[in-house]
Amino acid sequence: MTAFLVSELRIGQIRPLGPNGVASGIFKHPVTGGVMAQTLGLQGDAQGDTRHHGGPDKAIHAYAACNYPRWATDLPDLMPHFTPGAFGENLVVQGADEADIALGDQWQIGDALLEVSQGRQPCWRLNLRFGRPDMAARVQGTGRTGWYFRVLQAGMIAAGDTATLKLRPHPDWTITRVSDLLYQDCLNTEALAAFAALPGLTESWRMLAQTRLSTGTVESWSRRIETPA
Template sequence: MSEFSKLKVSELKLPKLNTVCIATPSVIGPRSVSTGIVKPPVEGQVQVEEMGLEGDFQVDSRVHGGLDKAVYQFPFETYATMSEALPHLAQRFLSPCVGENFSSTGMTDETVFVGDIYRVGTALLQVSQPRMPCWKLNQHVGNSHVMAMLVSLKRTGWYYRVLETGHVEAGNAFILEDRLQDAWTVEAIWTHWLDLRAQKKQVVGSVPVPGLSTQWRFDW
């Protein structure tokens, strides 16, 4: 047995799942539009199914949810970055604020690669794509710049597809089980996307980014 395998998970300083969050029925904006962005933390074990966390929901299935967007994770560290960028909204930038299912520490958009496979609790998850923020985030926070800010910072968090169902709970470690060859970080995906937009090029097409969802395939 290797020295690594003898260590306890708590001794490895692995990335940690801080909170698990489930949507609660809510309305948002002046027109009281239904939304699932309000996701308070829950205690105890939560079942992870193929389409997401048990009890979670998406109001608009055309743009939210699905096999490649089953679970959404947002790094707790990014809240400090958001507060630095928009200090007058610091009191609004408290986890969970952006609609995340998982709040974590020890993982960021610059260290997580699309295609990464993580064991969390008894579930096996694969990073599938960055999160594209929508207008409901701006309405939820009460500021029209938050969505664009996260994209410009390349700090939007990421989605998972579920490879093996199981259960998770706050305090679980994220154990990296596999990283694909030639993988791109979540941040690198955004860098390329923003570059294509700046050149007014098509951002959907085909590029060899292993593990990337079909929604995010690029055209060089």
């Protein structure tokens, strides 16, 4: 798979989320025309928690459109919610999912050159978004996380652009495989060592893998996926 379609491009500003009005940038609206992709993301886009969201390694979030009907099958009571933008994505992708995208992939989209940096690590804001206390855990468990791009070359991108693969240095390290290592086969030492040695891996993931290798334990996910009281 060497190409996919960006069927929608979405940006959003910070709005209150959930009963306590948590600041969040998860609400994204579709944009027609070109938008500049820069080091910190799409022009006009914002994140509510810049400690854990955004930044150069999480500049643009992409999500596979084929995941929406999968969610609707799993959770039919929430079917109306599973539409483009449901997960706070910037790019709605047609023709590829997490099994088709690998860490380090470089994709030309419009005038911009983007590089796949990591998969999304779902957080409890998804629980508020969908009104389910286990939604973040479900996203993590299914591997339907989407993925992040860093921006190697700034440029204009737009809905309707075709993404073209320019470089694939780590074809074996798909987002699906990484999710399996991080959340299923968590203490596979051989895989963790290979993962930690990948050139271009985000430092947070390298440290995570190295910590598992040195301690023989898996970090707690509760603060990330469980909604605060």
